[in-house]
Amino acid sequence: MTGTTSPLDLVRATIGEVNDLLCSVNLLTWDARTKMPKAGAEARGNMLATLTRTAHNLLTSDDFSSELARAEAGAKGEDAAELVQIREGVDTLRRIPARLLNDIAELKPRAGESWQAARRNDNFALFQPDLERMVDLNRELAAATGFSDHPYDALVGSYEPGMTSARLKTLFEELRGGILPLLAAIRERGAQPDTSFLSQRDYPVTTQLQAAERFAALVGYDFERGRVDRSAHPFEISFTRNDVRMTTRFNQNWMPMSLFGALHETGHALYEQGVKPEYVRTVFTTDLVGLYAVAGTSYGTHESQSRLWENLVGRSATFWQAHYPKLKELYPTQLNDVGVNAFVKAINTVRPGYIRVEADELTYNLHIMLRVELEMALLDGSLAVADIPEAWNEKTREYLGLEVPNNADGCLQDIHWSTGLIGAFSTYTIGNVMSVQWLQAAKQQDSRVAPALDKGDVAPLLAWLQENIYQHGRRYSADELLVRATGNSLTAAPYLGYLNSKYGELYDL
Numbered sequence: 001m002t003g004t005t006s007p008l009d010l011v012r013a014t015i016g017e018v019n020d021l022l023c024s025v026n027l028l029t030w031d032a033r034t035k036m037p038k039a040g041a042e043a044r045g046n047m048l049a050t051l052t053r054t055a056h057n058l059l060t061s062d063d064f065s066s067e068l069a070r071a072e073a074g075a076k077g078e079d080a081a082e083l084v085q086i087r088e089g090v091d092t093l094r095r096i097p098a099r100l101l102n103d104i105a106e107l108k109p110r111a112g113e114s115w116q117a118a119r120r121n122d123n124f125a126l127f128q129p130d131l132e133r134m135v136d137l138n139r140e141l142a143a144a145t146g147f148s149d150h151p152y153d154a155l156v157g158s159y160e161p162g163m164t165s166a167r168l169k170t171l172f173e174e175l176r177g178g179i180l181p182l183l184a185a186i187r188e189r190g191a192q193p194d195t196s197f198l199s200q201r202d203y204p205v206t207t208q209l210q211a212a213e214r215f216a217a218l219v220g221y222d223f224e225r226g227r228v229d230r231s232a233h234p235f236e237i238s239f240t241r242n243d244v245r246m247t248t249r250f251n252q253n254w255m256p257m258s259l260f261g262a263l264h265e266t267g268h269a270l271y272e273q274g275v276k277p278e279y280v281r282t283v284f285t286t287d288l289v290g291l292y293a294v295a296g297t298s299y300g301t302h303e304s305q306s307r308l309w310e311n312l313v314g315r316s317a318t319f320w321q322a323h324y325p326k327l328k329e330l331y332p333t334q335l336n337d338v339g340v341n342a343f344v345k346a347i348n349t350v351r352p353g354y355i356r357v358e359a360d361e362l363t364y365n366l367h368i369m370l371r372v373e374l375e376m377a378l379l380d381g382s383l384a385v386a387d388i389p390e391a392w393n394e395k396t397r398e399y400l401g402l403e404v405p406n407n408a409d410g411c412l413q414d415i416h417w418s419t420g421l422i423g424a425f426s427t428y429t430i431g432n433v434m435s436v437q438w439l440q441a442a443k444q445q446d447s448r449v450a451p452a453l454d455k456g457d458v459a460p461l462l463a464w465l466q467e468n469i470y471q472h473g474r475r476y477s478a479d480e481l482l483v484r485a486t487g488n489s490l491t492a493a494p495y496l497g498y499l500n501s502k503y504g505e506l507y508d509l
């Protein structure tokens with residue numbers, strides 16, 4: 001019997017264990033957001049902290065460092081690339097004190113509860129102390145991670161490696177330069193499509209869930225390796241490619257919420273389900289710095305897939321010309337007198353509102369800019385947490401032309417800050433911009449993609465995305481993937497072109 005275990009095998013075994021722990025964290029997180037009674041929050045916080053700390057300890061131990069050094073000696077090719085990623089993750093992690101990560105993990109469930117209470121009672125003060133603590137911990141995290149220009153760079157870098165506040169400011173300016181005039185033109189046009197049939201008719205929740213599941217399956221979500229549940233704030237989460245779950249939420253007075261929410265999360269889920277099987281329990285499905293089991297290479301790349309399936313495919317006229325009868329079958333009386341063109345216009349209405357997750361494609365980015373600018377100010381100290389409501393309302397006035405009626409519909413609407421996600425919002429707009437780059441490249445490189453989409457067939461597009469993005473997991477960075485597949489880095493022009501042509505046509509500008 002020859003039973004020698006190489007240093008590389010030992011390193012891989014440890015990464016596999018770390019991935020198991022982090023998948024367990026994801027499972028407990030899924031449960032906390034879908035099933036857990038409120039009283040369970042404190043115990044859940046301890047469980048999550050213990051699992052995360054154990055993963056952290058495995059990665060930062062001196063034993064693991066020695067194993068890693070032995071494996072690195074003489075590694076070549078793909079093995080070397082794998083070890084480079086592990087090394088980068090471990091080095092960054094060793095700069096961050098374990099105590100700090102533990103504090104953040106423990107704060108999350110408590111902040112989640114106080115955020116919900118603040119929202120329920122429309123009382124920002126109930127959330128303020130926990131949010132102040134969260135901002136302080138994130139400032140510490142930025143300092144420990146390291147940055148040269150702005151503390152925001154260290155935080156955004158953990159969601160979107162290579163992104164900086166300076167790059168974002170340029171991107172946002174370019175986007176504003178295109179979006180604000182387009183929004184003004186739509187406002188001037190005055191005429192809005194009829195959307196009353198989506199809000200004023202009875203859409204039973206059970207049928208909405210059926211519709212969500214049917215359309216998720218239609219674009220390729222594999223129910224043998226997933227399930228759909230209900231939660232206050234929709235999300236997708238996975239415990240390897242073989243168990244990729246998502247949630248949606250239902251509004252009986254706005255049917256599109258559950259349908260497009262489900263298509264959005266389906267986009268995230270297709271990415272996770274699509275990673276190649278041999279990457280399961282490896283560094284290519286593990287974010288070592290974020291201590292998160294995920295196959296998507298960055299938050300922005302992930303979001304580019306949810307946006308692509310929700311908006312570029314799911315809200316396109318061609319998709320509904322092919323599939324509208326399937327929706328009418330579920331809602332025979334509700335949609336009886338509504339033609340497909342009226343439906344497509346209604347689901348693409350541009351109407352500035354307070355709520356980000358209900359925002360249309362065009363104004364969505366303005367919601368993001370508002371949040372990112374506040375985050376940058378919170379981190380560099382130019383804005384105090386106590387002053388968030390006022391700053392929020394002022395920016396809403398400036399960008400969207402709206403008066404915020406209360407904090408529950410204003411600065412308390414998002415779950416993100418309560419879960420410690422500071423720096424992540426920008427990745428939504430990055431995803432929007434990137435999504436059009438992918439779609440253009442797919443159409444240019446595979447002549448079957450565009451004609452199939454014209455007939456409502458998404459299979460060739462899914463195959464292209466699978467080949468160029470999903471299968472690779474975290475093997476390449478967002479920038480590497482983009483350049484490999486499209487020849488360009490992140491660039492605003494294709495996205496602005498798409499918005500102008502889409503809304504020009506819909507609003508007859």
Ligand code: ZN
Nearest residue numbers: 264268303306
């Ligand atoms: Zn998303």
